[in-house]
Amino acid sequence: MLPSTANRVPAHTAAKINRRIERQIETNINYYAEHPHEIDQRLRELDQEWDIERTLEANASTLALGGTLLGAFVDRRLLVLPALVTAFLLQHALQGWCPPIPIFRRRGVRTAEEIARERYALKALRGDFSSAQTSAAGRARASG
Secondary structure (H helix, E strand, O other): OOOOOOHHHHHHHHHHHHHHHHHHHHHHHHHHHOOHHHHHHHHHHHHHHHHHHHHHHHHHHHHHHHHHHHHHOOOOOHHHHHHHHHHHHHHHHOOOOOOHHHHHHHOOOOHHHHHHHHHHHHHHOOOOHHHHHHHHHHHHHHHH
């Protein structure tokens, strides 16, 4: 059975690295809870952060293109590079793991889910959802 999209990368990442990423998210949220005037800037930074998928896609396409060009113009045996890269990319799509993933994760590259977790916590700190909670509570009182 294939792992779910949201959990496949953390499931294949060392627990120590997952914990470090989670601690960093918590540290960030705690910092911005004490510095709410900086939340908007942090949200803009999160909008620009590359997740593990985008990082892997950029890495794979660069290696595949480079290998194809080297194979075409230098030595045909170098065509093995794009073949390996695409095989690893397929492996990642199916399992959530391929050789560059541990390197990227050690460098702190997060999944889209991990980035979203920080984003939504910051929005909650900013009060973005308080009107939705008030509306839901009002509807519950009105219908009950």
